[in-house]
Amino acid sequence: MKSISEGMTNFYRRLTSDGYHAEDVNPALKQVEKAARMEQMRRRILACTDCPLGECVQGRVPGTGSADTPLMIVGEGPGEDEENWGLPLVGISGSLLTLILNKAGIRREHVYFTNVVKCRVTNEKGGNRTPTLEETKECSKYLHYELELIRPKVVLALGKVSLQYFFPDMKTMSQFRGNVYEYGSIKIVPTWHPAYVIRQRGDALAKTKREVWTDLQVALQCARRSE
Structure with a gap:
């Protein structure tokens, strides 16, 4: 099977030899190559058994959404609904996040959603738990590749696990949220994970909703300034 790079080279030669201009061919092939590499990554995630999680989970959950967006939203890992449906951030916390995005005039399909860990991690009772550092490190290669492919201008980092992927020394969300940080050419905006917001009550709920x-x-x- 020929590689994606080989395919793009062959397509370029064929199209330019047929009289199409290089300035038209190159942008088209970049779009095709990006789509192919995104699908290749999705298949790798679905087949992954690189750590013990991949051997026992019901299903892996790749990222989804626009591959041309300036805004990527990164959570920590899939929950039960995400595992069952194969999509990130579609459970109750993801529904709250989508509601907030809609209130801001942003439709879900215009953003790219993913998690640091692509498999659901559970406790002894089968409930969700926070991924360990080892689990995060093993799976983070996929997020690294997503960042390379999509090249977002801004990442909204949901919760401590997501924040620590970018900045391992940042231990508490309350200390670092509300600010913008540089990660290479990407701006990182940390905020509360919507699952944390849902667990709040009374004044704490009002406060965390306002902060998100x-x-x-x-x-x-930040995304608009980059356009």
């Missing part, structure tokens, strides 16, 4: 909304506005402003 504020952080999202900061991320969107």
Whole structure:
């Protein structure tokens, strides 16, 4: 089977030899190559058995959404609904996040959603738990590849696991959310994971909802300035 790079080279030669201009061919082939590499990555994730999680989970959950968006949203890992449906951030917390995005005028399909860990991690009772550092390290190669392919201008980092992928020394979300950090050419905006927001009550709920909304506005402003 020929590689994607070989395919693009062959397609370029054929199209230019048929009289199509290079300035038209190159952008088209870049789009095709990106789509092919995204699908290749999705298949690798679905077949992954690189760590013990991959040997026992019901299903792996690749990222999804626009591959041309300036905004990527990164959570920590799939929950039960995400595992069952094969999509990131579609459970109750993802539904809350989508509601917040809609309130800000952003449709879900215009954003790229993914998690640091692509498999659901559970405790002894079968409930969700936070991924360990070892699990995060083993799976983070896929997020690294997603960042390379999509090249977002801004990442909204949901929760501590996501924040620590980018900045391992940042231990507490309360200390670092509300600010913008540089990760190479990408701006990182940390905020509370919507699952954390849902667990709050009373004044704490009102406070975390307000903070997530504020952080999202900061991320969107950064994305718009990059256009």
